[in-house]
Amino acid sequence: MATTKNILNLTRTSFVHEKTINWFPGHMAKGIKQMQDQLRSVDLVVETRDARIPLSSINPQLEQIVGNKSRLVVYNKVDLAPPEIEQAVRREMTKRNQRVVFTDANAANSIKRIMNVAVDIAKSDMVKYPELSVMVVGMPNVGKSSIINALRRVGVGRGKAASTGAKPGVTRAMSSKIKVLESPPIYLVDTPGVMMPHIPDPITAIKVALTGGIKDNIADESILADYLLFRLNRFPLVEYHKVLGIKEPTDDIGELIEHLSKKIGALRQGGEVDVDKTLHYFLRSYRSGVFGRLCLDDLDEESVDAFFKNSVLNRPLSKNQDKKAKRAAQRQRSLEKAKSKNLI
Ligand SMILES: Nc1nc2c(ncn2[C@@H]2O[C@H](COP(=O)(O)OP(=O)(O)OP(=O)(O)O)[C@@H](O)[C@H]2O)c(=O)[nH]1
Numbered sequence: 001m002a003t004t005k006n007i008l009n010l011t012r013t014s015f016v017h018e019k020t021i022n023w024f025p026g027h028m029a030k031g032i033k034q035m036q037d038q039l040r041s042v043d044l045v046v047e048t049r050d051a052r053i054p055l056s057s058i059n060p061q062l063e064q065i066v067g068n069k070s071r072l073v074v075y076n077k078v079d080l081a082p083p084e085i086e087q088a089v090r091r092e093m094t095k096r097n098q099r100v101v102f103t104d105a106n107a108a109n110s111i112k113r114i115m116n117v118a119v120d121i122a123k124s125d126m127v128k129y130p131e132l133s134v135m136v137v138g139m140p141n142v143g144k145s146s147i148i149n150a151l152r153r154v155g156v157g158r159g160k161a162a163s164t165g166a167k168p169g170v171t172r173a174m175s176s177k178i179k180v181l182e183s184p185p186i187y188l189v190d191t192p193g194v195m196m197p198h199i200p201d202p203i204t205a206i207k208v209a210l211t212g213g214i215k216d217n218i219a220d221e222s223i224l225a226d227y228l229l230f231r232l233n234r235f236p237l238v239e240y241h242k243v244l245g246i247k248e249p250t251d252d253i254g255e256l257i258e259h260l261s262k263k264i265g266a267l268r269q270g271g272e273v274d275v276d277k278t279l280h281y282f283l284r285s286y287r288s289g290v291f292g293r294l295c296l297d298d299l300d301e302e303s304v305d306a307f308f309k310n311s312v313l314n315r316p317l318s319k320n321q322d323k324k325a326k327r328a329a330q331r332q333r334s335l336e337k338a339k340s341k342n343l344i
């Protein structure tokens with residue numbers, strides 16, 4: 001019988017997937033335009049990322065928009081990531097002279113870390129900042145609106161001002177000013193999560209989709225599940241099979257789906273496996289954190305250096321790449337339009 005230990009000898013050593021996922025609906029393009037228009041009146045940008053994918057949740061396009069504006073990078077959802085990421089991320093952010101805080105939007109104490117940075121800036125020059133204007137930006141579903149609601153709760157004891165939801169693309173337009181502190185006066189604006197028009201690396205796209213940044217029906221859920229299984233097998237202490245109630249680990253997604261569907265009763269009439277339902281269950285389990293606190297990006301110094309060296313952050317898109325990205329985004333928009341009109 002394969003145990004978690006010896007299955008490591010049987011698992012794939014690499015995951016090859018060549019098709020990337022593009023998701024850039026119209027509201028994102030509009031959102032970017034609104035951000036650019038508003039940026040001049042903003043004192044601080046809170047750039048929110050996902051602690052489970054500290055590198056893959058960096059959107060180079062946002063980096064370009066934010067430019068030299070005063071910025072605080074917030075790694076949210078730390079409750080779902082292993083605590084060790086903090087040290088590695090801090091190391092890299094220090095190298096890049098970038099302020100960073102780690103938050104769980106459901107924990108008031110960690111949310112206060114953002115407030116403290118904003119208060120310090122506001123107090124540093126009360127004439128320059130009669131009220132501090134903060135814009136919260138980031139990829140979809142990283143928790144921007146949740147952070148705003150939490151800051152408001154902590155700062156002025158008031159209820160929800162921004163809609164939140166488990167699926168990406170909940171906030172579709174920039175909000176008006178939301179007061180989160182009376183004195184010194186601090187206001188936030190919420191923005192729609194934005195993806196890159198074109199994600200060059202297919203594995204990065206899979207990681208973003210797995211953590212909920214891209215709509216599941218746009219990504220191929222069977223590929224997401226297969227990559228998840230590949231990664232789970234490579235975290236040696238993760239006993240996902242026990243959590244799922246199946247006998248032993250496997251590196252074959254078909255086999256996993258077959259066992260799991262029986263376990264959770266996801267069967268159609270006649271006993272046929274309900275693949276979609278089982279895939280959803282597997283992905284939902286991962287996202288809820290039941291397999292443990294896992295980071296999908298490699299954060300050793302060598303990998304991080306390679307990421308930044310190869311990253312589009314370092315090189316603006318060539319004319320050709322830019323055209324390609326715009327065409328991909330246009331195709332995506334037409335597809336969504338056709339879908340919404342039930343044409344396909
Ligand atoms: N576990 C955990 N869940 C979080 C955290 N922050 C937000 N969430 C959940 O993540 C999901 C997305 O949160 P939102 O605040 O809507 O994310 P957003 O970035 O505003 O998303 P868009 O508006 O779609 O761009 C929701 O289900 C939240 O409850 C966190 O720190 N930890």
Ligand SMILES: [Mg+2]
Binds near residue numbers: 144163171190191192
């Ligand atoms: Mg939102």
